[in-house]
Amino acid sequence: MEIKELEKLLLSVQKPGRYSGGEINSVIKDKSKIDVRFAFCFPDTYEIGMSHLGMKILYSQFNKREDIWCERVFAPWLDFEDVMRENNIPLFALESRDPIKDFDFIGFTLQYEMSYTNMLNMLDLAGVPLRSSDRKDLSSLVVAGGPCVCNPEPIADFVDLFFLGEGEEVDLEVIDLYKEYKKAGKTKQEFLIAASKIEGVYVPSLYDVSYNDDGSIKAVTPLHNAPKTIRKRIIKDMDKSFYPESFVVPFIEIVHDRAVQEIFRGCIRGCRFCQAGFIYRPVREKSVDTINRQAKCLCENTGYDEISLSSLSTSDYSGIEPLLNKLLEWTDDNHVSLALPSLRIDNFSDELLDKIKHIRKNGLTFAPEAGTQRLRDVINKNVTEEEILSTCKTAFLGGYTSVKLYFMLGLPTETDEDLKGIADLGQKIVNMYYDMPERPKGKSVSVSISVSTFVPKPFTPFQFEPQITEAEMRRRQEYLKSCITTKKISLSYHDSSTSFLEGAFARGDRRLCNVLENAYKNGCKFDSWSECFNLEKWLDAFEKSGLTAEYFANKEYSYSEILAWDHLDYAVSKNFLINENKKAKEAKTTQNCREKCAGCGANCYGEGVCFEKH
Amino acid sequence: MRNIRIYFAKKGRLKFVSHLDMTRFMARIITKSKIPIWYTEGFNQHIYMNFALPLSLGYEGLYEIMDFRLVDDKYSIEECLEALKKVSPHDIEFLKIRETFAPMKEIAFAEYVLDFETLNEETASKLSDFLKRESIICSKKGKKGKIREIDIAPKIKSFDFENNNLTLILTAGNENTLNPSLVLDAFFADSKITPIFYTVKRTMVFNEKLEVFE
Numbered sequence: 001m002e003i004k005e006l007e008k009l010l011l012s013v014q015k016p017g018r019y020s021g022g023e024i025n026s027v028i029k030d031k032s033k034i035d036v037r038f039a040f041c042f043p044d045t046y047e048i049g050m051s052h053l054g055m056k057i058l059y060s061q062f063n064k065r066e067d068i069w070c071e072r073v074f075a076p077w078l079d080f081e082d083v084m085r086e087n088n089i090p091l092f093a094l095e096s097r098d099p100i101k102d103f104d105f106i107g108f109t110l111q112y113e114m115s116y117t118n119m120l121n122m123l124d125l126a127g128v129p130l131r132s133s134d135r136k137d138l139s140s141l142v143v144a145g146g147p148c149v150c151n152p153e154p155i156a157d158f159v160d161l162f163f164l165g166e167g168e169e170v171d172l173e174v175i176d177l178y179k180e181y182k183k184a185g186k187t188k189q190e191f192l193i194a195a196s197k198i199e200g201v202y203v204p205s206l207y208d209v210s211y212n213d214d215g216s217i218k219a220v221t222p223l224h225n226a227p228k229t230i231r232k233r234i235i236k237d238m239d240k241s242f243y244p245e246s247f248v249v250p251f252i253e254i255v256h257d258r259a260v261q262e263i264f265r266g267c268i269r270g271c272r273f274c275q276a277g278f279i280y281r282p283v284r285e286k287s288v289d290t291i292n293r294q295a296k297c298l299c300e301n302t303g304y305d306e307i308s309l310s311s312l313s314t315s316d317y318s319g320i321e322p323l324l325n326k327l328l329e330w331t332d333d334n335h336v337s338l339a340l341p342s343l344r345i346d347n348f349s350d351e352l353l354d355k356i357k358h359i360r361k362n363g364l365t366f367a368p369e370a371g372t373q374r375l376r377d378v379i380n381k382n383v384t385e386e387e388i389l390s391t392c393k394t395a396f397l398g399g400y401t402s403v404k405l406y407f408m409l410g411l412p413t414e415t416d417e418d419l420k421g422i423a424d425l426g427q428k429i430v431n432m433y434y435d436m437p438e439r440p441k442g443k444s445v446s447v448s449i450s451v452s453t454f455v456p457k458p459f460t461p462f463q464f465e466p467q468i469t470e471a472e473m474r475r476r477q478e479y480l481k482s483c484i485t486t487k488k489i490s491l492s493y494h495d496s497s498t499s500f501l502e503g504a505f506a507r508g509d510r511r512l513c514n515v516l517e518n519a520y521k522n523g524c525k526f527d528s529w530s531e532c533f534n535l536e537k538w539l540d541a542f543e544k545s546g547l548t549a550e551y552f553a554n555k556e557y558s559y560s561e562i563l564a565w566d567h568l569d570y571a572v573s574k575n576f577l578i579n580e581n582k583k584a585k586e587a588k589t590t591q592n593c594r595e596k597c598a599g600c601g602a603n604c605y606g607e608g609v610c611f612e613k614h
Numbered sequence: 615m616r617n618i619r620i621y622f623a624k625k626g627r628l629k630f631v632s633h634l635d636m637t638r639f640m641a642r643i644i645t646k647s648k649i650p651i652w653y654t655e656g657f658n659q660h661i662y663m664n665f666a667l668p669l670s671l672g673y674e675g676l677y678e679i680m681d682f683r684l685v686d687d688k689y690s691i692e693e694c695l696e697a698l699k700k701v702s703p704h705d706i707e708f709l710k711i712r713e714t715f716a717p718m719k720e721i722a723f724a725e726y727v728l729d730f731e732t733l734n735e736e737t738a739s740k741l742s743d744f745l746k747r748e749s750i751i752c753s754k755k756g757k758k759g760k761i762r763e764i765d766i767a768p769k770i771k772s773f774d775f776e777n778n779n780l781t782l783i784l785t786a787g788n789e790n791t792l793n794p795s796l797v798l799d800a801f802f803a804d805s806k807i808t809p810i811f812y813t814v815k816r817t818m819v820f821n822e823k824l825e826v827f828e
Contacts, residue, residue, distance in 0.1 A: 022626065
C-alpha cells in the first residue's frame with residue numbers, strides 16, 4: 001500500500017488518528033532483523049482497545065525482545081471498513097502499516113463475548129481464512145487469550161491455539177517453540193501438537209467433542225496425546241513480573257486516557273456471579289515499593305498527568321493506606337492526579353475517604369448488586385444495608401451529593417420483592433440525605449441506579465443456573481421502573497437482547513461456531529455497540545445452524561453434566577463451585593480469602609493470599 | 615519566569631492529529647522532557663502553551679510556533695531544545711528555540727504549498743485566472759454557525775505555480791486567517807470542475823512586511 005494513497009483515504013474518515021500510528025512510545029523496528037512478527041489485535045475500536053492494560057503489558061514485553069516485533073491492530077470503525085473494502089486495503093498493523101496476513105502470529109485478546117464477530121471480521125479484512133482447518137501452513141497462526149478464553153468452545157473452530165490465564169510467560173514459550181519449528185521446516189500440525197504440551201496452551205483441534213441425543217456433551221476426547229485437562233497459567237511473584245515502563249500514548253482521546261498501575265491480581269471476595277473473582281485466583285499483590293516505583297516511572301515516560309490504580313477491588317489491597325501516602329508524596333508536586341476506581345464500601349474508612357477527598361471530588365460509586373439482604377447473601381456480596389447507608393452518610397458529610405449504585409437483575413432466586421428492595425434502598429438513601437441537618441446547604445441529592453442483567457458465566461458457582469428469559473428480563477425492568485417514585489433517583493439498565501445473547505455465548509459449546517460464522521455472514525459486527533447490534537440477524541443465524549439461543553442461555557445444568565469448559569482447569573475445582581452453588585440456594589455466605597480459606601483449589605500454585613500470614 | 619518560543623515541524627503521521635489533540639500531545643511531550651515548565655496558577659493548574667496558528671487536520675506544517683514559559687532562570691534554552699528533541703516521536707521535529715521574539719499579533723501572512731494529485735494546464739490556467747479576480751465572494755460558516763458571505767480576494771496576497779504545486783500566500787492571524795481549502799472550494803464550485811485531491815503544507819509564517827515571522 002502506497003503511504004500517499006492510504007493517507008488520502010484516511011482524510012476521508014472520522015478520527016483518522018485511530019489509524020495513523022506514530023504515537024509517543026510506539027515501537028518501530030527494522031524488519032530485516034526480526035524473526036517473529038506478532039499482530040496484537042483488539043477486536044473493538046482504537047479508543048477501547050488502547051485502554052486495555054493487558055495489551056500494554058504484552059506489547060512492551062514482546063517488543064523488549066530483539067527478535068520479536070509486536071504491533072497493534074484494532075477493528076476499523078464502519079466508515080473506514082467501507083473505505084478499506086472499496087479500495088482493497090487489507091487489515092494492516094499500525095506501526096509498520098504492513099498487512100497482517102503475512103505475520104507469524106495474529107493474536108486476539110477476547111474481553112467480552114460480544115466482540116467475537118469483530119474477530120471474524122478482522123480475519124476476513126486481513127484476507128486470512130476464518131477457519132483454522134483452512135489455514136494449512138505454519139504461518140499466520142491465529143491465537144487468543146483473555147477472560148473469554150475460559151470457555152473458548154464457541155470460537156474453537158477459528159482459533160489455532162488459546163492461552164489460558166496470564167500470558168506473560170506462556171506467550172513467549174509458544175513464540176520460542178514456533179521459531180524452533182519454523183526453522184526446522186516442521187508442519188503446522190507438528191507445531192500444534194508440541195505446543196499443546198506447554199502448560200496453559202489449549203489447542204482445540206486436538207480435542208474431539210461428542211454429544212448425546214438431548215444435545216448435552218457426551219465426551220471431550222484428547223487426540224495425539226494432548227493433555228486431558230489444561231491448566232491456566234499465572235505469574236507467581238507479582239514483584240518480579242514484567243510491567244511496562246511506558247505506554248503508547250495516543251493522539252486522540254481514548255476511554256481510559258491515563259497511566260494505569262496494576263496493584264494486584266485476583267479478588268478475595270468470591271461474589272458468586274463474578275467470573276473475574278474466580279478465574280484470576282489466587283490473589284497476588286505487588287508490594288507498596290514496587291507499585292510506587294512502577295507508577296512513578298510510568299508517569300515520567302508517558303507524560304500523563306493522571307494515574308489510576310487498577311485491580312478488581314482496590315480497597316482490598318492490604319497496604320492501601322501506606323500506598324496512598326507514598327503516592328501522594330510525589331503526585332501533587334508533579335501535577336499528577338490520582339484516580340481510584342472500583343472501591344468497595346464495606347471497608348471504606350473515614351480516614352481513607354478523607355484521603356480520596358483530598359485527591360479528587362467526583363461521584364461515589366457503590367455496587368450492592370442486589371436489593372435485599374437475602375439476595376445479597378445468595379450472591380455472597382457481603383455488604384449490609386447499614387454499611388451502605390453509613391458509608392453514604394460519611395460521604396454526604398464530606399460534601400458529596402451524588403451516589404451511583406450498581407445492581408444486577410435476574411439473579412438466581414430473585415423475586416419481585418428483591419427488585420422492590422433496589423428502589424427502597426435508593427429511597428432510603430434519599431430520605432437519609434434530607435434527614436441530615438448538616439447536609440450541604442441548598443443542594444439536591446442524586447442517586448443513580450444502574451441495573452445490568454445477570455449472565456451466568458463459566459467457573460462461577462452460578463455456572464449451572466439458567467438465565468431468565470428475555471421476556472422476563474423486560475417484565476422485571478418494567479416492574480423495577482414502577483417501584484421508583486422520586487425524581488431524585490434515576491434508573492438505567494442494559495439492553496436485554498444483548499444480555500440474552502451474551503448468556504448463550506458465555507456457556508455455549510462448539511456448535512456455536514457455525515452460528516457465529518452465520519451471524520458474521522449476516523453482517524453482525526460491533527455487537528456491543530447498540531447502533532450496530534441486531535438480534536434478528538443473530539436469531540436467523542441460530543436458525544440456519546439448527547440451534548436456538550434459548551437452549552444455551554436458559555438451560556439449567558445438573559452438577560453431573562459435562563460442561564463445555566470442564567476440560568479446562570482454572571484452579572477452582574468443580575466440587576468447590578457445586579458447594580458454593582448449594583450454599584447460595586440456602587442463602588449462606590462464604591468468608592473472604594483473608595478471613596478463612598474456602599478451599600477453592602487455587603492454593604495449588606503455592607503462592608498468593610492462600611499463604612499470607614494473618 | 616521566562617517566555618520561550620519554540621519552532622517545530624509537524625509532518626507525516628502527525629498530520630492526522632487535530633489542534634485540540636495537539637495541545638494535549640505537546641503537554642505530554644513537555645512533561646516527559648522534564649524541562650522546568652511553568653504551570654498556570656489557580657484551581658485547575660495546567661501547562662501554559664500558546665500556539666501561533668492552529669493547523670487544520672490533514673495539513674503538514676513546516677514552521678509551527680508555540681510559546682511557553684520556563685520557571686528556572688538558569689536553564690539554558692539550548693538544553694531545553696535538546697530535552698524536547700530527545701522525547702519526540704518521529705514525525706515532530708523541533709527546529710529552533712528563542713527567548714526574544716515578536717508578539718504573535720504581528721503575524722500577517724502564511725505560505726501554503728498545495729500539492730495536487732494531477733493538475734493539467736487547462737485547470738491550472740483557470741485557477742490562475744480565478745486567483746487574479748478582484749473579488750471572490752464565498753460563503754463561510756461563522757463561529758456561531760451563521761453562514762455569511764465574505765470576499766476572499768483581498769486575503770490572497772500572491773500565488774505561484776510550479777508543476778503540480780501551487781504556492782499561496784494568504785492572510786493569517788488576528789482573526790484574519792484564510793484557510794487554503796476555502797479558496798480551492800470556491801474555485802471548484804465556481805468553475806464546476808470536479809475537485810482534485812491535493813495535500814497542504816504550511817511552509818512559512820510572515821509579518822506585515824513579508825519578513826519571516828520570528
